Amino acid sequence: MSEITVIGLGAMGSGIARALLEAGYDITVWNRTAAKAEPLVQAGATLAPDPAAAIGASPILLVCVDSFAVTREILSAAGVAQQLVGRTLLQASHGTPQEAREAERWAQEQGAAFLDVNLWAYPEQMGTPDARMIVAGAEDAYRRCEALLDALAGTVVYYGEQVEAASALDQAMTAFYYGAFVSSLHGARICEAAGIRTDRLADMMVQFMPLISETVKWVGDRVQADEYVGSLATLRTGAIGAETLLQQARDSGIDTSFPEFVTAFFQRGLDAGLGDQDAPAMIKVLRG
Ligand SMILES: NC(=O)c1ccc[n+]([C@@H]2O[C@H](COP(=O)([O-])OP(=O)(O)OC[C@H]3O[C@@H](n4cnc5c(N)ncnc54)[C@H](OP(=O)(O)O)[C@@H]3O)[C@@H](O)[C@H]2O)c1
Missing domain, CATH: 3.40.50.720 (NAD(P)-binding Rossmann-like Domain)
Known part of the structure; x- marks a missing residue:
């Protein structure tokens, strides 16, 4: 045996x-x-x-x-x-x-x-x-x-x-992984268009990772508590950042699919009247 x-x-x-x-x-x-x-x-x-x-x-x-x-x-x-x-x-x-x-x-x-x-x-x-x-x-x-x-x-x-739960958590982590993968590639195109080495971008992304970790924690905590009145960053602030990302892509002639997705995503939050709430309030739109 x-x-x-x-x-x-x-x-x-x-x-x-x-x-x-x-x-x-x-x-x-x-x-x-x-x-x-x-x-x-x-x-x-x-x-x-x-x-x-x-x-x-x-x-x-x-x-x-x-x-x-x-x-x-x-x-x-x-x-x-x-x-x-x-x-x-x-x-x-x-x-x-x-x-x-x-x-x-x-x-x-x-x-x-x-x-x-x-x-x-x-x-x-x-x-x-x-x-x-x-x-x-x-x-x-x-x-x-x-x-x-x-x-x-x-x-x-x-x-x-x-x-x-194991598969659900696996799928949630997979969604996070794909988001990071696609956004890393879009970032690489921004750098290529600006003549910046993409390996330096990667080093910077790794260096800035603690901020991403804080953001992930912020989203999870706010959604669990279902409370979106805070002082970190409003949904409107997120929407303005997304518009700038889209403008930059148009100006430099790079692919706009990622910033278009992000801009449309935040626009749905603004249309739902959530602009003054913290950005994780977008979960209300996703809940439908
Ligand atoms: N590779 C990774 O990095 C990785 C990471 C995390 C999770 N996984 C998961 O691990 C699992 C296996 O992935 P893998 O990378 O090992 O794939 P793989 O190298 O393609 O191996 C597939 C295995 O499935 C068997 N198989 C497929 N159809 C079959 C059938 N009809 N009857 C009997 N056996 C059959 C194959 O047998 P034969 O050898 O006879 O074809 C082989 O043993 C997947 O669910 C994958 O999501 C993989």
Whole structure:
């Protein structure tokens, strides 16, 4: 009997399996394309011939494939689901909160405990302090897996038993990531147009990051309290800044899609009569 089975040995599944081996875990692995298991077998993993044997080999099962749908396809095959009785299933494939709820229900129907695991790391970072993960699901299952999750990531955020929370937080962080990515690129175009090195811009962005952190905290605190009367920055101030960003893009002939989005966004707040409130009052517009 192994301690943990890893199903799915793509880039991330292989990174997880490697990190578990390096942490001294006895693991069994399975992948649709068996050849991908070869380096792991050489490093000490046991290759199972099929998913049923893989699940039967360990009390804990971690699945890291393309999606929840692929996971269900693998685990629903004839003779496989029966193997799940009494096991703990860790879903490390990407999915939505709704899919996490359905997956938990399905796993429980098969007699298995379920945890949703959302990874914030590149495969080579697994097993290092730089790897981060968000986990949700039954607390007793989490406690059983806590040591191995800690072996995989330096930061493990366990949200609690509300299983859809991990995917919801993952999606919220993804929205934040995309916002930062798109705005970084727009900033790079501003600099290119002005003859400024973009690597210097990047250094400055990193240096100014504490201000961004404060802004993020400000938004979260205000929305949670649902109070928008303060002294930091009004929505009107935000709208004026956005107009300047748009004007600058037009003047220098660079792409205007990002500032147009931001200007239209704040305009909706002004149209709703929220100009004198703190900028996070925009949440009222987003709530519809
Ligand atoms: N890579 C990252 O940086 C990263 C970061 C965070 C989270 N993730 C998440 O990790 C998960 C895996 O990503 P990845 O980067 O490892 O992708 P990947 O390298 O493309 O691997 C995909 C895995 O899914 C398996 N698979 C796909 N369709 C299948 C099917 N119908 N039946 C059986 N197996 C199937 C593949 O098997 P074959 O080898 O046989 O094709 C492979 O093991 C995703 O949900 C992703 O969002 C990845």
